[in-house]
Amino acid sequence: MPFANLLITDADGVRTITINRPDQLNALNRVTISELDQALNEADGDRGVRVLIITGSGAKAFVAGADIKEFAHFAVPEGKALAADGQKKLFDHVENMSKPMIAAVNGFALGGGLELAMSCHIRVASDNARMGLPEVSLGVIPGYGGTQRLARLVGKGKAMEMIFTAGMIKADEALQWGLVNHVVPQDQLLAKCNELAAAIMKNSPTALAAAIRAVNAGYEPGVDGMQREIEEFGKCFGTADFKEGTSAFLEKRKANFTGA
Ligand code: COA
Numbered sequence: 152m153p154f155a156n157l158l159i160t161d162a163d164g165v166r167t168i169t170i171n172r173p174d175q176l177n178a179l180n181r182v183t184i185s186e187l188d189q190a191l192n193e194a195d196g197d198r199g200v201r202v203l204i205i206t207g208s209g210a211k212a213f214v215a216g217a218d219i220k221e222f223a224h225f226a227v228p229e230g231k232a233l234a235a236d237g238q239k240k241l242f243d244h245v246e247n248m249s250k251p252m253i254a255a256v257n258g259f260a261l262g263g264g265l266e267l268a269m270s271c272h273i274r275v276a277s278d279n280a281r282m283g284l285p286e287v288s289l290g291v292i293p294g295y296g297g298t299q300r301l302a303r304l305v306g307k308g309k310a311m312e313m314i315f316t317a318g319m320i321k322a323d324e325a326l327q328w329g330l331v332n333h334v335v336p337q338d339q340l341l342a343k344c345n346e347l348a349a350a351i352m353k354n355s356p357t358a359l360a361a362a363i364r365a366v367n368a369g370y371e372p373g374v375d376g377m378q379r380e381i382e383e384f385g386k387c388f389g390t391a392d393f394k395e396g397t398s399a400f401l402e403k404r405k406a407n408f409t410g411a
Contacts, residue, residue, distance in 0.1 A: 153304065156183040157190055158208065161167040163203035165348045166194050167341070170206050174217035177207040179241075179263045183218075188240040195249060200388065200409060201356060202348040203248070206255035207264075213256045213280065214323060219289065224292040234294030237263070240298045246367060249360040251351050254345045261319070266295035269304060272363065274330070275344050277337035283319035287311065301331045305330050306308030341351060355392035356410035 158169040168190055170177040177183075194200045207213040222233055245252055245267065254260075254271035260282045268274050268282075277283075284293045284301065292298060293314065302310035305328045313320065322334040335343045351359065361383040369376030388395050391411040399406035 153410050154186045154190065156180075156188050159190060161200070162345075163349075164199065164352050165204060166197075166200045166202075166213065166343060167204045167206065169193075169206050170214055170261045171208040173207075173209035173211070174216040175218070176259060176263070178215050178218040178220075179237075179267070180221050181217035184237055184241050190293055191241075191248060191393070193246050194367060200250060201352045201410075204249045204253045204255050204341070204344045204348065205245075205267070206341070206344075209251045210258065210279075211261040212264070213254070214261075215259045215269055216262030216264050216285070217295065229399075230291070230294075237295050242266055246272075247363070248272075248294075250356070251348075251359060251363070253344045253347060255281070255340050256322075257340055259319075262286055262293065262297070262318060263295050266293060266300065267383065269300040269330075273332050273347065274359065275333045275335065275340060275347070276325060276331040277340040278322050279284050279337050280322040280325070280331075281319040281323050284323075285317040285319075287314060288317040300368035301330075305329075321324065322410075354394055355390070355406070357390045357392045357408075358387055358396075361387055 156170065156172050158171045163409060166201055170183060171182065172178060194203055197346045225233065251273065252271040254268040256268050256274055256276040258277065260268045260280060262285055265284055284297050286293050298314065301313060306334065309328055324385050326334045327332045338361045365376070365380045365383045368374045368379035391406045395408055396406045
């Protein structure tokens with residue numbers, strides 16, 4: 152069934168999910184978050200999908216944040232539930248997807264928009280992009296993982312500054328800070344993301360999923376990332392992809408991975 156607030160396109164193993172509320176600068180309301188949850192589940196279960204790109208509709212915004220109109224009247228329990236549900240359904244879901252997720256940041260990525268981009272495994276920004284966590288200007292704090300993921304990506308000092316000032320940084324500054332991986336002219340944004348996707352898709356899907364789990368493990372409280380790496384590394388030896396990858400190397404041919 153088509154989504155009310157999402158556009159989905161498939162091309163050569165790459166699924167592009169476009170958040171489609173351009174008149175509201177693609178703000179994340181409840182419906183959009185539920186639809187993204189569903190779209191991610193569908194993509195996870197579809198063997199034809201190897202890499203996902205997530206972007207915003209229109210030339211102005213990736214996502215301008217959580218929908219302020221929807222939560223402006225909330226009290227304490229609803230505020231807490233908003234953050235908990237959103238983190239589970241969308242932000243943690245994105246981060247723990249078994250397939251690589253690329254954020255194509257095509258304009259404003261503010262509040263929940265930057266938090267969504269930070270949940271993705273890779274970020275590519277267009278040169279017009281502006282990023283920030285303006286929540287304290289509204290009397291709240293980032294609630295979709297921003298206090299944690301921003302500090303991990305850019306360090307505690309820069310994260311504190313960005314959160315305290317509620318200011319926006321430009322794409323080139325975000326690149327310098329390590330908040331995004333690449334900056335390209337806006338008309339080349341999806342091409343750059345697809346180029347990255349094509350490079351990724353040459354590799355084993357089972358190994359990619361294991362790599363995501365191993366890298367993420369290092370950021371899970373109480374989890375020994377090195378130990379998880381050993382386990383994931385070992386498990387790879389039992390996959391058909393490992394047999395194919397090593398055989399292809401020894402036979403001097405291109406590997407044909409099946410993701411098994
Ligand atoms: N939630 C709900 N609606 C939002 C929104 C958000 N986070 N961000 C933008 N919109 C809506 C505006 O209310 C406006 O809708 P309207 O036409 O029904 O009034 C529409 O999107 C266009 O936004 P507008 O503010 O007119 O565009 P602009 O070019 O003047 O400003 C921004 C762009 C991004 C600077 C501004 O929209 C903004 O500051 N948005 C909020 C950012 C924010 O605080 N996000 C964190 C939320 S926790």
